Every structure is written in C-alpha cells, then in structure tokens.
Amino acid sequence: xxxxxKEFEKFIGADKISDRVKxxxxxxxxxxxxxxxxxxxxxxxxxxxxxxxxxxxxIPSEISFVRVASYEDMQSSGDIKRLIGLSxxxxxxxVIVIEDIIDSGLTMDxxxxxxxxxxxxxVTIASLLTKPDNMKTEISVKYLGFEIADKFVxxxxxxxxxxxxxxxxIYQLK
Ligand code: IMP
Ligand code: MG
Numbered sequence: 374x375x376x377x378x379k380e381f382e383k384f385i386g387a388d389k390i391s392d393r394v395k396x397x398x399x400x401x402x403x404x405x406x407x408x409x410x411x412x413x414x415x416x417x418x419x420x421x422x423x424x425x426x427x428x429x430x431x432i433p434s435e436i437s438f439v440r441v442a443s444y445e446d447m448q449s450s451g452d453i454k455r456l457i458g459l460s461x462x463x464x465x466x467x468v469i470v471i472e473d474i475i476d477s478g479l480t481m482d483x484x485x486x487x488x489x490x491x492x493x494x495x496v497t498i499a500s501l502l503t504k505p506d507n508m509k510t511e512i513s514v515k516y517l518g519f520e521i522a523d524k525f526v527x528x529x530x531x532x533x534x535x536x537x538x539x540x541x542x543i544y545q546l547k
Contacts, residue, residue: 376534390529412435412436415470418531459491463488463493466493477507503517504522
C-alpha cells in the first residue's frame with residue numbers, strides 16, 4: 374500500500390486492535406469503578422482509539438480533548454505546538470490521557486507536566502502503541518496496546534503527512 378512516496382505493509386489487523394482495546398477498557402472499568410475519571414484524548418492521532426475505547430467504557434466518566442502537533446514527515450520535531458487547549462477544570466480529577474503512540478515521549482512528558490501542574494489528583498496513560506527503543510524520557514504507560522519496533526506506522530488514527538488516518542488496520546513502513 375502506498376501513501377505519498379512511501380510503501381507500507383499490514384502490521385496489526387483491525388481484529389487484533391479491537392481485542393486489545395476491549396481488554397484495556399475492561400481493566401479501566403475495574404480500576405476506575407466509582408472514580409468518575411476524566412479521559413483526555415490527544416488529537417489528532419488518538420481519535421479512533423479514543424472512540425473505540427470509550428464505547429467499551431461502562432463506568433461514569435467524562436471525555437475531553439486537546440490538540441498538539443510535533444511531527445513533521447517521519448520525525449518528532451520535539452517542538453510541541455498546542456493547537457487546542459483544555460477547557461475543563463481538572464483540579465482534583467482522576468485523569469486518563471489517551472494517546473495513539475508514544476515515540477520519543479516528549480509530547481507525553483509535556484502533557485503530564487501540565488496536567489499535574491493544574492492539580493489533577495492522579496494522571497495515568499492509555500496509549501495504543503509505544504516505541505520503547507526511541508523513548509527519550511521515562512514514561513510509565515499503565516494501559517498499553519502494543520509495544521512496537523522503532524519503525525514508522527500509519528492507520529487507525531495515525532498519519533503520514535496527513536494521510537492514512539482512516540485505515541482500519543495499522544501499517545508499517547516497508
Ligand atoms: P513523541 O513526542 O515523539 O512521543 O511523538 C508523539 C506523537 O508523534 C504521537 O502522538 C503521534 O501523533 C506522532 N507519531 C509518533 N510516531 C509515529 C508513527 O510511527 N506514525 C505516525 N505518527 C507518529
Ligand atoms: Mg498523537
């Protein structure tokens with residue numbers, strides 16, 4: 374499959390993603406029973422994961438969104454731009470950050486710092502993917518879909534220069 378100038382091959386199928394998302398939701402339902410968590414999904418990449426995850430969450434909860442951008446081409450620029458901010462008061466809230474992928478960890482590091490400084494009671498992370506070999510800071514991901522190799526991926530919300538977010542499966546650079 375081709376996106377722009379690059380060839381990609383199927384890597385994680387929709388069924389496998391769906392099974393893992395359901396398991397994560399089940400764990401969250403158990404851990405956050407009676408805690409009314411506030412999910413904060415980091416746009417754009419997490420929109421599909423957030424949507425599928427939330428459909429399986431069956432405890433009282435809320436969801437909100439922030440939007441950041443740091444990626445250009447296939448590299449994290451490290452310079453994280455905030456495009457949409459948080460409108461909720463998160464003081465004393467149990468926050469669960471929903472992310473598509475943690476690569477260098479720089480984006481998440483910045484988010485965590487901010488949510489903690491706003492007085493969240495507790496902040497945990499649900500990330501569909503991590504690339505542990507590329508992580509530049511130590512980030513503990515409580516709810517993790519899959520650990521993957523340090524290779525560029527697209528699909529299920531993730532893009533390559535704007536395209537590929539709509540794909541049901543996750544593809545890896547050939
Ligand atoms: P980080 O700051 O390096 O951890 O990068 C985080 C963001 O970069 C993620 O939330 C993604 O949106 C994007 N990103 C990282 N790796 C990939 C990839 O392999 N494909 C598409 N987007 C990626
Ligand atoms: Mg992202």
